[in-house]
Amino acid sequence: MQAAIDEAREGMKDNHGGPFGAIIVKDGKVVSRAHNKVLITNDPTAHAEVLAIRQASEVLENFDLSDCEIYTSSQPCPMCLAAIYWARIKKVYFGTNKEDVAAIGFDDSLFYKFIREEDENALEMLNIDRKECLELLREWDEKSDKKMY
Numbered sequence: 001m002q003a004a005i006d007e008a009r010e011g012m013k014d015n016h017g018g019p020f021g022a023i024i025v026k027d028g029k030v031v032s033r034a035h036n037k038v039l040i041t042n043d044p045t046a047h048a049e050v051l052a053i054r055q056a057s058e059v060l061e062n063f064d065l066s067d068c069e070i071y072t073s074s075q076p077c078p079m080c081l082a083a084i085y086w087a088r089i090k091k092v093y094f095g096t097n098k099e100d101v102a103a104i105g106f107d108d109s110l111f112y113k114f115i116r117e118e119d120e121n122a123l124e125m126l127n128i129d130r131k132e133c134l135e136l137l138r139e140w141d142e143k144s145d146k147k148m149y
């Protein structure tokens with residue numbers, strides 16, 4: 001999780017996007033790392049989890065990441081959750097939850113209304129290191145040159 005936090009912090013400092021980072025691990029080894037790039041790419045889908053999945057698939061030359069796990073500094077949004085399902089990743093470690101990110105202006109609760117809540121049996125979701133990941137959100141909230149999207 002620390003690597004995901006470091007990614008998030010790096011991207012936030014360089015104004016690449018929001019305070020979000022993700023790491024994909026296979027057999028205990030990091031295969032990809034990414035941070036949110038919505039602002040620098042003007043791509044609303046450039047979330048950390050999606051970018052990490054794309055990179056891992058490229059590195060492993062496989063679209064099936066069922067033997068991988070993802071660590072993400074925040075609970076995946078509905079889009080990222082769908083990408084995780086498509087990648088067949090079975091285990092998600094996340095730091096802050098959707099209420100935490102909504103509190104600093106990243107509210108995806110509207111999107112959840114349009115789709116069903118996640119099937120908790122289909123994916124193992126483990127909340128870890130929330131306190132450390134909350135620190136990222138606090139830094140973002142206090143960032144004077146942030147651009148909201």
Ligand SMILES: [Zn+2]
Nearest residue numbers: 047077079080
């Ligand atoms: Zn997302």
